[in-house]
Each structure stands twice: as C-alpha cells, then as structure tokens.
Amino acid sequence: MDPLIPSTGWNSDGLDAACAYVGLLHAEVESTLEEMVGIILENSRTVTFHYQTHPVLMxxxxxxxxxxxxxxxxxxxxxxxxxxxxxxxxxIKAWDNHVKPYFSLMVEKNHGAGVKYMEKMLHPLGVVVNEKAFRRFEGQGVSKISSIRKVGMVELMELASLRGVAMHGNSRAARTRLSITTPENIAARGAMSVSCMRQIATVLAKDTWKAGR
Incomplete structure (x- = not known):
C-alpha cells in the first residue's frame, strides 16, 4: 500500500487504491489456501501410492x-x-475418479476466503479450524491431524469483511467504509493477513504434510 497512498491520509485516488489492494490481497489469500491444500492432497496421494496410506487422503x-x-x-x-x-x-482410485473432481468443482465455484471457506478446505483434511464445526466431520470418519485454532485470524476476517464491501458493494459504499479507517490501518491489516497465512502454512507443513510417516 505504501507507494499508493498519501502520507497525510486518504484522498480520492488513495481510496480507489485501497479498494483494489483489499480485493487483490484477499484473492491472493484465497488462491494461496487452495494451492496449499492442493499440494498437500497430491503429496498424500503420492505417499499412499509409494509407501503407506496417508491419513489426509483417507x-x-x-x-x-x-x-x-x-x-x-x-x-x-x-x-x-x-x-x-x-x-x-x-x-487412490476413489480419490482420482470421484473425490478429486468433486473437490475441484467446490474450489472452482468458491469466491472469498472467510472462516467458513477455511473450514470447507481444511476440515476434510483433518485440520481443525473450529472445534464445534469439526465434530460433524468426525462423524463422517475424519480423524484430527492438526489444528489452526490458535492462529490469529481476526485481521484476516476483518480483511474479508472489507473485501466484501470493496468487491460486492458499489464504489460509494466501499469508499465510505474505507474512509473511516486509515491508510496505516489497511496496510497493517494486510500485513497481518499475510502473517496469518504464513502461520497456517507452517502448521500444515509441520503436521499435515508429514502425517502418517
């Protein structure tokens, strides 16, 4: 954000830049989450094929x-x-022929990366986002592998809320909502959202990637 906004506060161009920043950063968060999950699933298939059944794939x-x-x-x-x-x-056959296409369709139809979408993406792997919501998945046979409940997602959810206004509201509503913040606040929320995704990636790499080995 820093090169796009005036140091003294918002002006018209700065508000437009902030709307674009919020929308693009949120899209990147969504894409990053989907890419991470896709890579983990491919790894779990490879491990299952060459070594032993990986709990993520199961x-x-x-x-x-x-x-x-x-x-x-x-x-x-x-x-x-x-x-x-x-x-x-x-x-592997069940994954290749039935589950992977269904999963891919769910990803294709999604737009946004709020808590509910994180639950959709991570709970099937065995990664707990919300303990209460995860119980339904356990009833389907999903076993807990890891948890991101302690990862700070408040700023990410605030960004999701701003993104909804910036992308789905009219320009006047988006500019009004952003105008009650400050450039520094928006930049800080963006940095914290990136930090949140980094924490999630670390949890997935340490626990979910290596599960079953």
Whole structure:
C-alpha cells in the first residue's frame, strides 16, 4: 500500500487504491489456501501410492464419500472405510475418479476466503479450524491431524469483511467504509493477513504434510 497512498491520509485516488489492494490481497489469500491444500492432497496421494496410506487422503475421501453418497445413496460409489484401509490402490482410485473432481468443482465455484471457506478446505483434511464445526466431520470418519485454532485470524476476517464491501458493494459504499479507517490501518491489516497465512502454512507443513510417516 505504501507507494499508493498519501502520507497525510486518504484522498480520492488513495481510496480507489485501497479498494483494489483489499480485493487483490484477499484473492491472493484465497488462491494461496487452495494451492496449499492442493499440494498437500497430491503429496498424500503420492505417499499412499509409494509407501503407506496417508491419513489426509483417507480423511478427504471419507468426508466426500459421505457428501457424494448423501446425494445419491443408491449408487454407493465410494467403498466403505474398512475396504479403503485394506487397499491403498482402491483409496487412490476413489480419490482420482470421484473425490478429486468433486473437490475441484467446490474450489472452482468458491469466491472469498472467510472462516467458513477455511473450514470447507481444511476440515476434510483433518485440520481443525473450529472445534464445534469439526465434530460433524468426525462423524463422517475424519480423524484430527492438526489444528489452526490458535492462529490469529481476526485481521484476516476483518480483511474479508472489507473485501466484501470493496468487491460486492458499489464504489460509494466501499469508499465510505474505507474512509473511516486509515491508510496505516489497511496496510497493517494486510500485513497481518499475510502473517496469518504464513502461520497456517507452517502448521500444515509441520503436521499435515508429514502425517502418517
């Protein structure tokens, strides 16, 4: 933000720059989260294929088994957990043929990166964002691997709120909402949001990536 805003406070150009900054940074947060989860899932498939069943892949397949079979129970297209645990190649087949396309469609249709979307992305892996919400996933057979509950997400959620105004409201509403902040405040929120994503990446790398090894 620093090169785009006046040091004395907002002017018309600065408010426009702030709206663009908020929207673009939030889009980057969303993209980063999706990319991290995608890489972890590919790693879990590779580990399952070459070494042993990775709990992230098992968690994700079991969650979407409940979702997909709930939509078409008469088909029962993904085998039960007992069969998946016995046969890693069956687990991989279920992921490749059914779960991965369903997961990709969910990502494609999403716009935004609030807490609810983080739950959608991370709870199927076994990463707890919200303990109460995660219980439903446990009921589907998803086992807890890690947690980001202690990661500070307040600033990220504030940024999500600002992004909603900047991207989905009219320009007058967005400028009004941003005008009650300061350039320094917006820049600080952006920096804290980046820090939040860095913390999440660290948790995923330390716990979720290595799970089952």
């Amino acid at each position: 968690n994700c397949v079991l969650h979407y088994r409940a979702r997909i079979n709930g939509l078409a129970p008469e088909l029962d297209i993904i085998p039960a957990k007992g069969l998946l645990k016995k046969d890693p190649l069956l687990l």
